[in-house]
Amino acid sequence: MSRILIVYQSRHGSTKDIANTIAARLKKAEHSVNVFEKPFTAPVPIGYDVVILGSATYLGRWLAGMRRYYLRNRELLSAVNKVWLFSSGPVGEQDNLAYNTPTPVDEIKKQLHVQDHVVFSGKLDRKNLSLSELVATKIVKASPGDFRNWDAISKWADDIADSLQ
Ligand SMILES: Cc1cc2nc3c(=O)[nH]c(=O)nc-3n(C[C@H](O)[C@H](O)[C@H](O)COP(=O)(O)O)c2cc1C
Numbered sequence: 001m002s003r004i005l006i007v008y009q010s011r012h013g014s015t016k017d018i019a020n021t022i023a024a025r026l027k028k029a030e031h032s033v034n035v036f037e038k039p040f041t042a043p044v045p046i047g048y049d050v051v052i053l054g055s056a057t058y059l060g061r062w063l064a065g066m067r068r069y070y071l072r073n074r075e076l077l078s079a080v081n082k083v084w085l086f087s088s089g090p091v092g093e094q095d096n097l098a099y100n101t102p103t104p105v106d107e108i109k110k111q112l113h114v115q116d117h118v119v120f121s122g123k124l125d126r127k128n129l130s131l132s133e134l135v136a137t138k139i140v141k142a143s144p145g146d147f148r149n150w151d152a153i154s155k156w157a158d159d160i161a162d163s164l165q
Contacts, residue, residue, distance in 0.1 A: 002164045006035040007042040008054035008086075009063040014123035014148065015056040015088045021150065022052065022086070022157040029161035039069035050082045050164065056122065057089030057102040059136060070108055077112050084160055085109075085117040091124040092143025115163070118156050121147035 006023055010016040016037060023035045031050075036042035045051050053070065055062035070077070077083065087102050100119050108114060123146040126134065136142075 002049040004033045004050040005048040006052045009066045025157035039065040052084045054086040061103045083112045088120045088122040093141045
């Protein structure tokens with residue numbers, strides 16, 4: 001049994017469902033899993049065998065809370081032997097765009113023991129968006145719909161669980 005810390009950030013809730021699915025699969029594989037939705041109040045990564053960090057992607061970047069969690073904890077995180085990263089984002093035509101690796105994932109990969117980073121398709125519901133977000137969706141070609149692939153999300157978590165046996 002591994003002790004697993006999941007810290008992630010979601011703005012409109014779709015990354016929350018992804019993180020909870022990952023947590024449920026890891027718990028089913030009998031790992032001890034602590035999940036924190038708010039990086040501001042998440043604990044320091046001490047006493048964990050595995051850390052999973054994730055965020056929704058906005059304008060090519062992880063949300064600010066996750067960027068700060070990484071910066072604040074990067075020394076402690078670099079002592080964790082197994083780190084996995086996930087980003088949620090592309091919606092609609094965005095799948096074709098080059099910025100599918102959001103900032104600061106490449107930087108984190110250089111600094112921590114990252115086993116894998118995956119980009120999961122996300123969900124966009126126009127009625128949840130502010131006016132400025134609606135304008136921004138035009139720029140990043142984000143289309144409404146739920147593009148989340150639950151099989152891919154579950155498989156990613158199951159592969160992590162298998163690698164920890
Ligand atoms: C204003 C805005 C900007 C976005 N920018 C990006 C982007 O740069 N890259 C991307 O892959 N997805 C982008 N998306 C899509 C979101 O990442 C996607 O809707 C995601 O599932 C939202 O997660 P959340 O519901 O957890 O906040 C954007 C969405 C909005 C509303």
